[in-house]
Amino acid sequence: MDHIIEIKEVLKKYEDFTAVDHLNLNIKKGSFFGLLGPNGAGKTTLIKMLVGLLRPNSGDIFIKNQKMTRDNVFLKTKMGIVPQHINLDKELSVKENLIFSAKLYKLKRDPQEKRVEELLAFSELKPIENKLSKNLSGGMQRKLMIVKALINDPEIIFLDEPTVGIDVNTRRKIWDMLKGMKDMGKTIILTTHYIEEAEYLCDQIALMDKGKIFHLDTSKHLKSNLGTFTVEYFNDAKVTEYKYFQSIEDAKQYTHALCGNYILRDTNLEDVFYNFTNRKVR
Numbered sequence: 296m297d298h299i300i301e302i303k304e305v306l307k308k309y310e311d312f313t314a315v316d317h318l319n320l321n322i323k324k325g326s327f328f329g330l331l332g333p334n335g336a337g338k339t340t341l342i343k344m345l346v347g348l349l350r351p352n353s354g355d356i357f358i359k360n361q362k363m364t365r366d367n368v369f370l371k372t373k374m375g376i377v378p379q380h381i382n383l384d385k386e387l388s389v390k391e392n393l394i395f396s397a398k399l400y401k402l403k404r405d406p407q408e409k410r411v412e413e414l415l416a417f418s419e420l421k422p423i424e425n426k427l428s429k430n431l432s433g434g435m436q437r438k439l440m441i442v443k444a445l446i447n448d449p450e451i452i453f454l455d456e457p458t459v460g461i462d463v464n465t466r467r468k469i470w471d472m473l474k475g476m477k478d479m480g481k482t483i484i485l486t487t488h489y490i491e492e493a494e495y496l497c498d499q500i501a502l503m504d505k506g507k508i509f510h511l512d513t514s515k516h517l518k519s520n521l522g523t524f525t526v527e528y529f530n531d532a533k534v535t536e537y538k539y540f541q542s543i544e545d546a547k548q549y550t551h552a553l554c555g556n557y558i559l560r561d562t563n564l565e566d567v568f569y570n571f572t573n574r575k576v577r
């Protein structure tokens with residue numbers, strides 16, 4: 296199995312608090328990997344260790360079979376990072392942001408211009424290339440952050456909540472960009488609170504909480520493990536309840552006692568996430 300990322304027994308503490316707890320995980324080259332979990336699960340901490348911004352207390356991270364450390368410059372040049380918070384130079388235009396980033400990676404003049412033009416076309420930001428980034432809409436800023444992370448043609452791209460606060464239309468355009476990146480053969484690691492985003496994009500999904508990964512599978516298997524069909528109903532205590540079934544016959548049978556006050560539907564990834572986060576004592 297060709298694993299581009301191997302995480303072995305990684306522990307990260309902030310003083311006495313354990314944010315990532317002896318975590319083991321392998322990520323296949325070329326996969327679109329989703330890291331889902333409630334607030335404070337440890338997702339950002341894990342990503343910061345993977346990109347060399349934070350040092351684990353113990354355990355090892357291997358990327359492309361090399362040990363990741365904070366000063367492994369070679370590995371850092373193979374990575375693109377889209378952080379949670381806007382990381383654009385506000386006083387520079389769209390194009391200047393990309394040129395500035397290319398200069399940081401010391402791209403020579405010709406390849407630099409070619410790359411910037413490619414990325415402006417790929418992101419459809421070409422028509423607004425001269426607009427200052429501080430004057431862009433939130434969606435356009437996010438698009439620019441994503442292509443900025445591609446400037447050095449990285450093999451692995453880390454995206455920490457890349458579509459937070461973005462309207463539905465722009466989010467779908469960003470999804471197309473991300474799918475395009477996968478088609479280029481990149482390995483993509485995504486954290487998101489938009490469950491449908493992970494369901495739509497990711498071929499592997501890890502459910503993380505309290506610094507550990509509890510489930511790791513395809514969206515399809517995560518759903519079928521819970522039950523392919525969901526009965527959703529409002530109970531006598533005025534609380535919505537969810538029951539999961541492997542067969543439609545069993546689900547229908549269950550609904551007979553519910554006096555018509557129910558919805559019978561396919562299980563979705565949000566059900567898996569809800570069940571995962573609700574079942575555990577928080």
Ligand SMILES: Nc1ncnc2c1ncn2[C@@H]1O[C@H](COP(=O)(O)OP(=O)(O)OP(=O)(O)O)[C@@H](O)[C@H]1O
Pocket residue numbers: 309312314332333334335336337338339340341
């Ligand atoms: N620098 C820090 N010092 C102390 N505690 C921290 C620090 N950074 C994060 N934490 C704590 O570690 C835990 C994990 O945080 P982290 O940001 O990794 O979670 P997350 O899963 O990314 O959350 P979110 O979905 O809200 O972004 C949280 O309880 C957080 O408060």
